[in-house]
Structures are given as structure tokens and as C-alpha cells.
Amino acid sequence: MDGRELIRFDRVTKRFGDNVVLDDLEFRVDSGKHVTLIGPSGSGKTTILRLLMTLLKPDEGTITVGGEYLTHEEKNGKLVPAGEKHIREVRKNIGMVFQQFNLFPNMKVLRNITEAPVNVLGLSKEEADTRARDLLELVGLTEHMDKYPSQLSGGQQQRVAIARALAMRPQVLLLDEVTSALDPELVAGVLDVLRDIAHTTDITMLCVTHEMSFARDISDDVLMFNEGKVIESGSPDKMFNDPDHPRTREFLGAVL
Numbered sequence: 001m002d003g004r005e006l007i008r009f010d011r012v013t014k015r016f017g018d019n020v021v022l023d024d025l026e027f028r029v030d031s032g033k034h035v036t037l038i039g040p041s042g043s044g045k046t047t048i049l050r051l052l053m054t055l056l057k058p059d060e061g062t063i064t065v066g067g068e069y070l071t072h073e074e075k076n077g078k079l080v081p082a083g084e085k086h087i088r089e090v091r092k093n094i095g096m097v098f099q100q101f102n103l104f105p106n107m108k109v110l111r112n113i114t115e116a117p118v119n120v121l122g123l124s125k126e127e128a129d130t131r132a133r134d135l136l137e138l139v140g141l142t143e144h145m146d147k148y149p150s151q152l153s154g155g156q157q158q159r160v161a162i163a164r165a166l167a168m169r170p171q172v173l174l175l176d177e178v179t180s181a182l183d184p185e186l187v188a189g190v191l192d193v194l195r196d197i198a199h200t201t202d203i204t205m206l207c208v209t210h211e212m213s214f215a216r217d218i219s220d221d222v223l224m225f226n227e228g229k230v231i232e233s234g235s236p237d238k239m240f241n242d243p244d245h246p247r248t249r250e251f252l253g254a255v256l
């Protein structure tokens with residue numbers, strides 16, 4: 001599966017009013033790769049993840065995931081705006097973990113994880129339960145499956161959110177600053193789980209983070225964003241030790 005293009009942004013422009021957030025943006029992510037997006041606040045990193053989740057639409061350009069257009073579909077050889085059904089199908093391939101864990105507060109941990117596999121993928125309750133139990137083991141929360149989210153720490157809630165995203169077996173996992181709402185002592189536990197997933201599964205990851213040592217550990221590629229464009233990309237070794245672009249050097253000098 002490695003080496004095949006999974007995500008493609010083709011000349012994508014996104015504006016909010018006069019603010020051009022993404023400017024004719026081109027980039028690709030191959031299947032199985034772990035890519036980290038870095039760059040100053042406001043450079044458009046979260047906007048990219050939100051476009052992939054179809055929470056936003058580009059003003060210009062196209063985005064494909066697994067060769068399928070996200071916001072368009074082909075009908076009679078023509079590209080037309082995608083219908084709800086098409087968007088739902090493409091979205092099944094994409095999991096996202098947000099800064100705020102966004103768990104269902106009225107459901108116990110196990111049910112938080114089984115809900116979408118049952119309702120969206122049509123798994124039986126037993127199949128979804130087995131899948132959820134395996135994932136709870138992976139994130140180290142087996143003994144908490146009968147609790148409500150409010151009975152867990154923020155770090156534990158975030159690990160449930162990771163398990164919930166993985167339960168859909170997405171091709172790509174989007175991670176948006178997943179530790180930035182956590183107390184410092186809870187960050188390591190969440191990053192350890194994500195390192196484990198990055199190193200033991202073939203899931204594609206697209207990650208926005210300020211945790212540079214984590215980015216170094218898991219990334220195949222690091223993309224530096226500035227003013228809506230990728231101004232430099234490369235291996236973590238290259239990007240963190242010897243970046244070419246002055247703006248990258250300046251940014252990393254400020255955050256490392």
C-alpha cells in the first residue's frame with residue numbers, strides 16, 4: 001500500500017472574506033506516510049484538516065482522497081458538486097482527532113467507540129464491541145470502558161477519542177493539536193499512544209502539532225506552511241537540523 005498517492009490538494013485556494021488563507025496550494029501525501037504540518041499561527045494548517053473533513057469547502061481547486069474527489073463527483077463524465085451521499089462515503093476513509101476531545105458525554109466509553117461503526121458502517125454490536133475492546137487495549141483504557149467521559153482525565157478522554165477515530169478503520173488519521181488542551185503531565189501518555197500507532201500500523205497520518213520532538217519521532221515528511229503555501233518540505237532530520245528557508249529557520253528557532 002505504501003507509495004500510492006492518498007491525499008492530493010490541487011491548486012486549492014481558501015478565503016475567509018479578504019483573507020486568503022490557502023493560496024493555490026499543492027501537496028500530496030502517499031499512503032502509509034506520516035506527515036506533519038508546521039508553521040506560524042494563522043498559516044492555514046487547521047484549515048487544511050477541516051477541508052479534508054469536509055467541514056469547509058475550497059473556493060478554488062480540488063482535493064482527492066484515495067482518488068475520489070472530496071467536494072465533486074463525476075456524473076456522465078462531468079465533474080459536478082458532490083452530493084451528501086458521495087461526501088459521506090469519502091469521509092468514511094478519514095478520521096479526525098480534535099484539540100477538544102468531543103466525546104459523546106451521555107455515552108459510556110465503550111459506546112462512544114462502537115456508535116459510528118454500528119450506525120455508519122453497519123457492523124453488528126458484537127463486531128463493534130470486539131473492535132472497540134481491542135482499541136481500548138491499544139490505548140491502555142480497558143478498565144475504563146464502563147465509565148462516562150466526565151469520569152476520565154483529559155488525557156484518557158483524548159485516548160478514547162483516538163480509539164473512536166480508529167474504530168472506523170480510516171485510511172487517514174488527522175490530528176489537530178491533540179495535546180494542546182491537556183495538562184502538561186497528561187501529554188506524554190497521549191503522544192506515546194500515537195507513537196505506538198504510527199510505528200505499528202500502516203495508517204496514513206496528517207498531523208498539526210507544536211510538539212516538535214513528537215513530530216521528529218513519527219514523521220516521514222514535515223511541511224512548513226507560511227501565508228497559505230508550503231514553503232519547504234523534507235525529512236524531519238533535514239527540516240529540524242538544516243532547513244533551507246529563512247522563514248523555516250526563524251520559525252523553528254522560535255519554537256524549538
Ligand SMILES: Nc1ncnc2c1ncn2[C@@H]1O[C@H](COP(=O)(O)OP(=O)(O)OP(=O)(O)O)[C@@H](O)[C@H]1O
Pocket residue numbers: 016019021039040041042043044045046047048
Ligand atoms: N471560520 C473562519 N472564519 C473566518 N476566518 C477563519 C475561519 N477559520 C479560520 N480563519 C482564519 O484563517 C486563518 C488560518 O487559520 P488556521 O486555523 O487554519 O491557522 P493555523 O495555521 O491552524 O493556526 P494555529 O496554529 O493558530 O492553529 C486565520 O487567519 C484564521 O483567523
